[in-house]
Structures are given as structure tokens and as C-alpha cells.
Amino acid sequence: MDFGAWPRLLVIDVESNGANPPDLVEVAAIPIVAGRPVPQSARSTLVRPPQPISAFATRVHHITNRAVADAPRWESIASAVHAHLHGAWIAAHNAHVDYKVLRRHLPAWQPAGVIDTLRLARATYPDAPGYNLDVLLAYAAVPLTGISGQRHRAGFDAHAAALFLLDLAGHYPTWKTLTAAAVPPGLLGGTALDHEERTLW
Template identity: 55%
Template sequence: MNFSSWPALLVVDVEGNGANPPDLVEVAVLPVRDGHPDTSTAGAWLTRPARPVTPFAARVHGLTNDVLQDQPGWQDIKDAVHERLGTAWIAAHHAHVDHRVLSAHLPQWRPAGVIDTLRLARAAYPGLPKYSLDALIEHLQPDLSGAPGQRHRATFDAYATARLLLTMAARYESWDQLVAAAVPPGLPGAPEPEQEPTLW
């Protein structure tokens, strides 16, 4: 895989308050450049949700209402997040979720495409018992020594997802092959289905 041929790509991860639909409590945006996660230009934001964090969500990511009470509200950071995302491709694990939540919070945002590392893992490694982020970390053993924070925080999970993406991408010869395997139908960047030839 020639990583220099990739378009602008940002690995994203979001954490929510546990409500349905969720309010955001954390967003991480990690550029991938020339086959490496670029932590020097990454963006990360904590935000105080409009509705309280549920006890279950707080147990998962550790972001309690007390931790977030002095953080800015979404209206105060949304422009910065939108500017950071721009129109680049994004990648995420179980990307439907991140794309849906970010789109709900940023109605004007339109990524060029959406890579799903969960979909990619199923294509690259058929037959694994599980395809969760933890299961793939255990199976592929990516180098996470440079990961910021801890598991279930957006910065750590974005870094782990980036490392997994790069490991799996090495199994493909081109960006187009990667896209064909990794972009879910109906999301931006999905290849157009081939049209059946007709007589007319």
C-alpha cells in the first residue's frame, strides 16, 4: 500500500453521555499522514452535555458530570470541531455511530468519505470470533505505546483505531481496494454499484 496516495484522512472517535440520542462529551480527531498517526496536529475536546451523563456511560469512559461541569458547552466548541474536520475523509470503528452522532451535532458537515475499521476487519480477517476494538487490539497487537490517555477515552481509541487501520490497510494494494472493502453502503465515499448493461 502506497500511503502517500491517500487523500486527507482523519481518524475520529466520540464519547457520549449515554442518552439516546446521545449528547457528546468528548471528540478526538487524529490525522493520518504518510502511514502514521500525526499526534502533533490532533484535536481533542471535552464538552459539558446538555443532559447529565448516565451512570453507565460514566463507568465506561470515566467522564462524570463533576469532571465535565466546567467544560464548555457544545455551542462553544462546535465551530472549532467543524473546522478541524473540514471535508476530509474520516475513519472510525463502527463508523455508522460516529458519523451519525457528529452529523446530528454538525448538520452542515460533509466528509468526503467514511472508512469503517469494523467493516474492514471483517473483510480482512474473516472468521474472527469478535471484531470489537479490544478484540482487534488483542489479535493484531498494534504498537500503542504512543497512545494518549486510556481505553474508552476518545484520544486513546482514535489512536488505536488509526494503528489498526494502518495494519489492515497494508493487506490492500491501493486506496480504491481499501475503500471497496471498508466504506459501508449508504455512507459518503461508498463506491457506486456497477450498472447492468442495457439495450437502451
Template identity: 50%
Template sequence: MNFQSWPQRVLAVDVEGNGTNPPDLVEIAALPVRAGQPDISTAGAWLIRPERPVTTRAAGIHGLTNEVLVDKPAWGELADQVCDFFGHDWICAHNAHVDYRELSRHLPTWKPGGVIDTLRLAKATYKSLPSYTLDALIKHAQPDLSQAPRVGRHRATYDAYATAQLLLTMASHYETWDQLIAAAVPPGLPGAPQPEEDPTLW
């Protein structure tokens, strides 16, 4: 893969919620990928005090309890900062529909350049795996996670790093950026290749 054909910055992102429906965000991570490498020196990460309490089930998954978040900024204090950080860059997430939906709901003026889904990409790259969860793909592809944050799985910073490394690992199976996004961008999301129109006589 020639990474010079990529956008200057692709953001590997992950969000965590408080367990309600719809969720309040409690953590966002955005890790820039530049020139084929994750750039941890310019990563963005935010912990957020939700309007509604974190459910017991959600806290059991990501470990972000109400006590941990009680002194963190509310979303209204962070929204502009997060939106400015994201800009109009491409984003990449695992099962990206979920992250894109929640980010769009919380940032109504935000418009990414495109949305790469590593779940969709993995199904095109590694056909017939029994599972395409993030854990299953980490086990199968064995990306380099030696520099991943030590907070562990289901925290946004770790999952964003793992997603970035999975993206780069799978990118080696494609020759060009256009081939990659053809496999990785779900129809209907920003950046999806437009189908060619059938030629007609009129």
C-alpha cells in the same frame, strides 16, 4: 500499500456520549493520519459539558463524570471549531455508523469526503474471527500502541489512536487506496464506491 495514493489527511475519530438517547457528546477526538503515520502533533480533542447529565452507566465506561465536565465548554461554544477542524477530510472510525451519525447530528453542515469503517474493514481482512470489537482486534492485530494516550480504553483520544493504528495495520493487506475503500466504506455512507450500472440496449 502506497500511501501516496491516500488523501493528504484522514482523520481517525471517536466520540463519547453522556448515555442518553439520543446522546449529548462529552468527548471528541480526531487524529490525523498523514503519509501512513498518525500525526499526534496536530490532533484535535475536545471535552464537552453536556446539556443533560452523564448517566452512571456511561460514566462507568469512559470515566467522564458530571464533576469532570462541569467547567468544560458547552457544545454551542465548540461546534464551529470542531467543524472547521474536520473540514471535508475523510474520517475513519470503528463501527463508523455510530460516530458518523452523531457527528452529523451535531454538525448538520459537515460533509466528510468519505467514511472508513475499521469494523467493516476488519471483517474483510481477518475473516472468521470470533469477535470484531476494538479490544478483540487490538489483541489479534497487535498494532503499535506504545505512543497511545495514557487515558486508556473508552476515552476518545485513546480509541482514535487505536483505530488509526488498526487502519494502518490492515492497510498492508491492500495494494491501493481504491481496494481499501472498497472493503472499508459501508454502502450508503460518503465515499462508498458506486456500483457499476448494468449495460442495456436502451
């Protein structure tokens, strides 16, 4: 794999308040440059949602309402997040979820393309015992010792997904073959959007 041929790519993760539709409580993005995640250039922030974080959501990501009490509201950081994501490919595990939440919060934003490590894992590891990120990280023996933070926080999960993406990339000779397996149907970077997708937002 020629990592020098990769476009600008940010591996992202979002955490929500558990509402329907969900409001962001944390967002993180870590770049991959020359075949490596660059944690020094990662960006992550808590967000104070308009509605309280549900008890169920807190049990998953351990972010409490008290933790976000002094965090910025989305409106105050949306333009900065948009500028940071502008022009980049994004990658995430089960990426359509993160993409949909971000698109709802940033209606004018479109990534250059979307890579789904879940979709890519199904193509790469058909015999994996499961496709939860924890199961896949263990199955592929991806080392996580250098990641700061904890699982189910946006910064940790983005970094872990970045390492897993690089593990998966080792099975593909080119960026083109990787994206052919990794881009979900109807999302940018893959097949053309159909009419339903074009009018979703």
C-alpha cells in the same frame, strides 16, 4: 500501499452522555499522514452536555459530570470542529455510530468519505475471534504502548483505531481497494446514497 495517494484523513472517536439521542461529552480526531498517526496534531476536547452523563456511560468511558463541569458547551466549539473536519475523510471503528452523532451535532457537515475499521476488519480478518476493537487490536498484535490516556477515552480510542487502520491497510494494494472494502453502503466515498439516506437529516 502508497500512503502518498491517501486523501486527508482523520481518525475520530466520540463519547456520549448515554442519552437517547446521545449528546457529546468528548470528541477527538487524529490525522494519518504518510502512513502514520500524528499525535502532535491530534485534537481532543471534553464537552459539557445539556443533560447529565448517565451512570452507565460513566462506567464505560470514566468521564464524570464533575469532569465536564467546566468544559465548553457544544455551541461554543461547533464551528471550530466543523472547520477542522471540513473536506476530510473520516475513519472510526463502527463508524456509522460516530458519523451519526457528529451529523446530528453538525447538520451542515459532510465528510469526504467514511471508512469503517469494523467493516474493513470483517473483510480482512474473517477468522478473528471477535470484532470488538480490543479483540481485534490483540488479534492483529497492534502495539499500543505509545498511546497516552486510557481505553474508552476519545483520544486513546482514535489513536488505537488509527494504528489498527494502518495494520489493515497493509493488506490492500491501493486506496481504491481499501475503500471498496471499508466504506459502509450508503455512506460517502462508497456507493451512491439512496433516497432514505439523503432525507435522514
